[in-house]
Every structure is written in structure tokens, then in C-alpha cells.
Amino acid sequence: MDSTTQSRKFSIKLWPPSQSTRLLLVERMTKNLTTPSIFSRKYGLLSKEEAEEDAKQIETYAGSSQKRPRTKEAEEVMISEEVKVSEETIFDISGGRRAFIDAEEAEELLKPLSKPGNTYSKICFSNRSFGLDAARVVEPILSSLKDQLTEVDLSDFIAGRPEDEAVEVMNIFSSALEGCDLRYLNLSNNALGEKGVRAFGALLKSQNNLEELYLMNDGISEEAARAVRELIPSTKKLRILQFHNNMTGDEGAFSISELVKQSPELEDFRCSSTRVDSDGGVSLAEALGTCTRLKKLDLRDNMFGVDAGIALSKALFGFADLTEIYLSYLNLEDEGAKALVNALTNSAPSLEVLDMAGNDITVEAVPALVACILAKQTLTKLNLAENELKDEGVIIIAKAFGEGHDQLNEVDMSANSIRRAGARVLAQAVVHKPGFKLLNLNGNYISDDGIDELRDIFKHSPDMLGPLDENDPEGEDLDNEDGADHEDDELESKLKELKIKPEA
Numbered sequence: 212m213d214s215t216t217q218s219r220k221f222s223i224k225l226w227p228p229s230q231s232t233r234l235l236l237v238e239r240m241t242k243n244l245t246t247p248s249i250f251s252r253k254y255g256l257l258s259k260e261e262a263e264e265d266a267k268q269i270e271t272y273a274g275s276s277q278k279r280p281r282t283k284e285a286e287e288v289m290i291s292e293e294v295k296v297s298e299e300t301i302f303d304i305s306g307g308r309r310a311f312i313d314a315e316e317a318e319e320l321l322k323p324l325s326k327p328g329n330t331y332s333k334i335c336f337s338n339r340s341f342g343l344d345a346a347r348v349v350e351p352i353l354s355s356l357k358d359q360l361t362e363v364d365l366s367d368f369i370a371g372r373p374e375d376e377a378v379e380v381m382n383i384f385s386s387a388l389e390g391c392d393l394r395y396l397n398l399s400n401n402a403l404g405e406k407g408v409r410a411f412g413a414l415l416k417s418q419n420n421l422e423e424l425y426l427m428n429d430g431i432s433e434e435a436a437r438a439v440r441e442l443i444p445s446t447k448k449l450r451i452l453q454f455h456n457n458m459t460g461d462e463g464a465f466s467i468s469e470l471v472k473q474s475p476e477l478e479d480f481r482c483s484s485t486r487v488d489s490d491g492g493v494s495l496a497e498a499l500g501t502c503t504r505l506k507k508l509d510l511r512d513n514m515f516g517v518d519a520g521i522a523l524s525k526a527l528f529g530f531a532d533l534t535e536i537y538l539s540y541l542n543l544e545d546e547g548a549k550a551l552v553n554a555l556t557n558s559a560p561s562l563e564v565l566d567m568a569g570n571d572i573t574v575e576a577v578p579a580l581v582a583c584i585l586a587k588q589t590l591t592k593l594n595l596a597e598n599e600l601k602d603e604g605v606i607i608i609a610k611a612f613g614e615g616h617d618q619l620n621e622v623d624m625s626a627n628s629i630r631r632a633g634a635r636v637l638a639q640a641v642v643h644k645p646g647f648k649l650l651n652l653n654g655n656y657i658s659d660d661g662i663d664e665l666r667d668i669f670k671h672s673p674d675m676l677g678p679l680d681e682n683d684p685e686g687e688d689l690d691n692e693d694g695a696d697h698e699d700d701e702l703e704s705k706l707k708e709l710k711i712k713p714e715a
Contacts, residue, residue, distance in 0.1 A: 240269060303335040305364070311371065314344035324352050333362035337397075340370045346383040353387035362395035363388060366425070369401055377401075381410035389413040392420055399427040399453075405434040408442070415442040422476075423451040431485075436463035440470055449474040453481040455509075464491025468498035477502040483511040483537070492519025492541075500526040509537040511566070520547025524554040533559035539568035539594065545576040552576070552583040562587045568596040568623065574604040584611045594623040596651065602633035609633075609640040619644050625677075626654035628686075631661030638668045642675065651677040656686035 241262045304320055312320070324331060334356075341349065353360075365384060369377040381401075396418070401407060407429070408415075424446075426439065436459050446452075452474065454467060464487045471477065480502065482495060492515035499505065508530075515523075520543040527533070536559070538551065548570055555562065556579075565587070572580075577600065584590065600608070605624055612619065622641055629637075634657045641647050652665070662679060669676040 240265075300331060301333045301335075302331045304339055305335050305337040307339070309338055309340075309370075311340045311342060312345045313342065314348045317341070317345035317348040321349065321352050324356065330359065331356065332359050333395075334360065335364035336368045337364050337366045337400075339368060340372060341368055341380055341384075342372060343376055343379060343383075346380040350383050350387040353384065357388070357391050360388070360391045361393055363391070363393055364395075364397040365401070366397045367400035374406075378406055378410045381407055382413075385411045385414040390417050393418055394420060395423040396421060397423075397425040399425045399429060402428075402430045403435060404430040404432060405438050408435045408438040412438075412442050415439070416444060418443055419445045420448050421446065422448050424449060425451075425453045426457070427453055427455040427481075429457060431457035431459050431463065433460055433462035433466070436466040440466040443470070446470055446474040448476055450476050451479040452477060453479070454485055455481050456484045457486075459485040459487060459491075461488045461491035461494075463487075465494050468494040471495065471498040472501055475501060476504060478504050478532075479507040480505065481507075481509040483509050483513070485513060487513040487515065489514070489516045489519050492516070493522040495519075496522035496526050499523070500529060503529045504532060505530050506532050507535040508533065509535075510541065511537045512540045515541040515543065515547075517542075517544055517547040521550045524550035527551065527554035528558050530558050531560070534561055535564040536562070537564070537566040539566050539570065539596075541570060543567070543570040543572070545571075545573055548572045548576045549579040552579045556583040556586045559587075561589050563589055563618075564592045564594075565590065566592070566594040568594045568598070570598060572598040572600065574600060574607075577604040577607050581607060581611045584608065584616075588615045589618055590616060591618050592621040593619070594621075595627070596623045596625040597654075598627055600624070600627045600629070602630050605629050605633035606636045609637040612640040612644075617645055620646050620648040621651075622649075623651040624655075625651045625681075629655040629657065631658050631664065634661055635664055635668070638665050638676070642668055642672070647675055649677055650675060652682070653677055653679055654681040654683075656684065657682050658684045 302324060323329065324334070369380055372380065381403075391414070396414075398407075398411065403411075403426070408431075421443070424443075429435070431439070431454055435457075436454075449470075452470065457463075459467065459482070464482070464485070467482060468491075471480065480499065487495065492510075492513060495510070496519055499508070510523075520538075520541065523538075524547075536555070541547070543551065548567060551567075555565070565583070572595065580595075584593070595608075605627060619641065622637070624637060627633075629652060634652050634655065637652070638650060641650055650669075657665070657679070662682065662684075665676060665679075666673070
């Protein structure tokens with residue numbers, strides 16, 4: 212698809228950038244790489260950790276590739292602020308500098324949208340802050356596009372504005388877009404709260420065919436969640452619903468559950484970091500039971516507890532298409548974890564990602580975990596970090612990787628009280644997997660000799676072994692070779708009981 216670029220020239224002092232500017236650039240790039248947008252569906256999203264690392268590398272490389280200007284005149288650098296537009300459908304101003312937009316600038320930026328006969332159906336105004344004057348310029352332009360818009364991204368478009376002004380801006384945009392037949396709507400990163408949600412009431416009430424809705428980092432409280440449920444007339448076609456990083460709580464979860472129940476086409480549901488406790492977790496789990504098309508489920512960082520975990524396990528039996536499930540930091544403990552992996556063993560035949568970090572899982576749950584792992588030969592990523600599996604549990608799990616699992620590329624067993632024996636067996640189990648990328652054993656109790664042994668195992672592929680800077684060799688009783696060998700002998704008998712064939 213051919214594209215055209217409109218450029219507007221202005222002069223700024225660009226070199227050398229201050230440290231605060233460099234940090235701001237890294238922060239902005241990280242946010243862009245982790246926030247869903249019109250383009251993320253094509254190119255994918257990164258985790259916060261991956262995005263931050265990539266952003267730092269980009270900023271460092273960009274800085275090192277620039278030569279310091281030698282004259283004062285050279286410090287005045289002409290750069291282009293580019294508005295990238297597709298000749299066919301997409302208009303996106305998110306790639307320019309992060310700044311307040313005044314009326315004059317809004318009029319200039321949005322000229323392509325004002326041209327008669329344009330065919331833009333997807334717009335992205337993210338990363339710019341619109342005030343009242345700019346919003347009044349935008350209003351007639353958006354109104355003229357009502358019949359052709361199908362995707363609207365208004366994430367992070369009122370940053371730094373006083374509340375009263377922000378609410379009025381949202382009202383203006385909402386009225387201008389009322390009646391659009393949208394498939395995609397992103398209102399994330401706007402600290403909406405109930406006032407903001409209701410400010411978008413006219414737009415939300417007119418939506419009957421939404422397929423994707425993003426309300427992340429929006430202060431979605433109990434009242435705001437109720438407003439969302441009340442305002443959207445239909446979610447029967449909704450495929451993606453994301454509420455990450457809000458203050459929803461149990462009462463808000465009840466409202467979200469009602470939305471989920473009315474979304475039979477749901478494929479991707481994210482309700483992570485939303486302060487949902489046990490009752491709200493049970494409600495969400497029961498609602499998810501109606502979503503038999505679910506492919507990706509992310510409930511990380513809530514306070515579900517055992518009861519919600521068991522309730523969710525009952526819903527999992529219906530998820531034949533599930534490929535990714537994120538259940539870390541849910542206080543599941545052994546009982547909840549066992550219920551969930553037992554359910555997954557008999558469902559989700561094509562599961563690729565299993566994330567159950569930070570759930571106080573011990574060796575008691577390992578037989579159930581192993582049965583699930585053995586049944587999931589399509590597994591690409593396993594995250595069991597910050598549990599209490601210790602050497603005994605980790606060695607048994609490592610043996611489950613003995614044959615098959617050729618698609619496995621990442622295993623995270625950090626902070627599991629692992630010593631030398633467990634680390635060695637796990638490393639040996641994954642080092643020769645085709646396409647394997649990363650083993651994370653940081654934050655354990657591996658002796659110095661054990662660290663040397665790990666580095667030797669990965670000597671031909673050192674990048675596969677994650678950092679070990681938080682390892683504490685004195686965190687528990689130091690192991691020695693005799694102790695490690697004795698522990699391996701004891702574990703052999705347990706492996707036989709589980710009918711897992713050890714590697715030669």
C-alpha cells in the first residue's frame with residue numbers, strides 16, 4: 212500500500228539532548244510499544260519488559276549514531292514533524308512530538324481529513340493533547356466523517372488538561388462521533404473515571420457493532436464500570452475487551468461480568484491489575500463460561516484466591532481454542548493451581564503460553580503441572596516465577612521437557628528457591644531445544660560453582676541464559692556436589708512414580 216507524507220518544518224535545538232529528554236524518549240517508546248493501536252494488531256505488542264529494553268537500545272543507538280555539532284549554527288537542526296497518512300484508509304498523528312495541540316495546529320494537522328472525497332476509515336489521535344479550542348476545530352471535521360469511520364483511537368489525547376476542560380473536550384469528540392458504526396474504539400490512558408465514561412456517553416450509546424474496546428489505565432472504578440455496562444447497547448460482536456490497570460474492584464467486576472456474559476464472540480479478554488478480589492473473580496469466571504471462542508485470557512495481578520481459581524477452572528473446559536493464559540499473582544496457592552492445570556490438561560489443546568507466576572505454588576502441585584505440560588506439546592512459554600517449587604519441583608518439571616516440546620522458547624523459573632541441582636537439570640533440559648531463547652533462573656540460591664556450571668552448559672549460546680545478578684548463593688544452605696548428587700538420586704524414584712523418563 213503506497214503512502215504519502217505531509218511535512219511541516221520548524222526549528223528546535225536538538226543536540227545534545229538532556230538526560231531528562233532521553234528518559235522521556237525511552238518512556239514514550241515503551242508506552243507506544245505496549246499500547247494497543249490500529250497498527251499493533253498487525254505488528255503485535257511487546258511486554259513492558261521487552262518494550263523497555265528495546266526502547267533503551269533504540270535510544271542508545273540513535274544517540275551514538277549522531278555526531279555532536281561543531282558550530283553554534285549547526286545546533287539549529289531542521290526536523291520534520293510528519294503526519295503519516297495512507298492513501299486508502301488510515302490517518303495517524305500519534306508519531307509526532309508529544310505536545311498540546313492548539314486550534315491553529317489542529318487545523319493544519321487535520322487538513323487531509325477535510326479534503327472532499329477522502330476515504331479515511333481509521334483515525335488515531337493518540338499522543339497529542341487536545342484543548343477546547345482544538346476540539347472545536349476537530350468537531351466539524353469528525354462529524355463529516357461519520358459515515359466512513361470504522362476505527363477510532365483516542366487513547367492519551369487529553370494529557371495534562373484540567374479535569375473540567377478534559378471532560379468538555381471528551382463531550383465534543385463524543386458528540387462529533389455519535390452515530391459512527393465503529394468496529395474498534397480505544398479510549399485508554401485518559402484517566403476517564405465515571406465522569407469521563409459518561410462524557411463519551413453519546414458515542415458509546417450509538418455503538419452496536421463494536422468488535423474491539425480498550426479501556427486500559429482509565430481509572431475504571433465501580434461506578435465507571437457500571438457506566439460502561441449501561442451505556443453500550445450491545446457487545447454481541449465484541450472480540451477484544453481490555454480493562455488493564457484500573458481500580459475496578461469486586462463491585463466493578465460484577466458490571467464487567469455482565470458485559471462478558473453478553474459477548475459470546477469474545478476471543479481476547481484482559482482484566483489484569485484491576486483490584487478484583489475473590490467474589491469479583493468468581494463472577495468473572497462464571498461469566499467467562501459463556502465465551503467458548505476465547506483464545507487469550509489475561510487476569511494477572513488480582514486477588515482472586517483459591518475459590519475464584521476453582522471457579523475459573525470450571526470455565527476452562529469450554530475453551531477449545533485457548534492459546535494464551537496469564538494467571539500470575541492471583542493468590543491461587545496449590546489448591547487453585549491444581550484445579551486450573553487439571554482443567555487445562557483436558558482442554559486448550561493448542562496452548563502456547565502458560566503463566567502462573569507468583570501464586571505460592573509448591574511441589575505439591577507439580578504432578579498436576581507436569582501432566583498439563585506433557586499434554587501441551589505446542590507450549591512456547593512457561594512462566595512459573597516467584598513460587599516455591601525448589602529443586603524437587605523444578606527437576607520433575609524439567610524431566611517433562613525431555614522429549615518433544617520443540618516449540619518451547621522461554622522458561623521462567625526465577626525466585627523459586629532453586630539451588631545447583633535444579634538449575635543444572637533444567638538447563639540441560641532446554642539448552643538443545645530448537646529455537647529456544649531464554650531461561651530465567653535469577654533470584655534463586657545457586658552456588659558459585661553452580662553458576663559456573665550453568666554458563667558452561669550455555670557456552671555455545673550464552674544469550675539463552677538470563678541475568679543472574681539477583682542470585683543469592685547464601686540464601687539457603689549451600690549445596691555441594693555430594694549433596695546435589697544425593698538429591699538427584701532421591702528425585703529419580705519420584706520421577707519413576709510419575710512415569711516420566713529421565714534424560715540419559
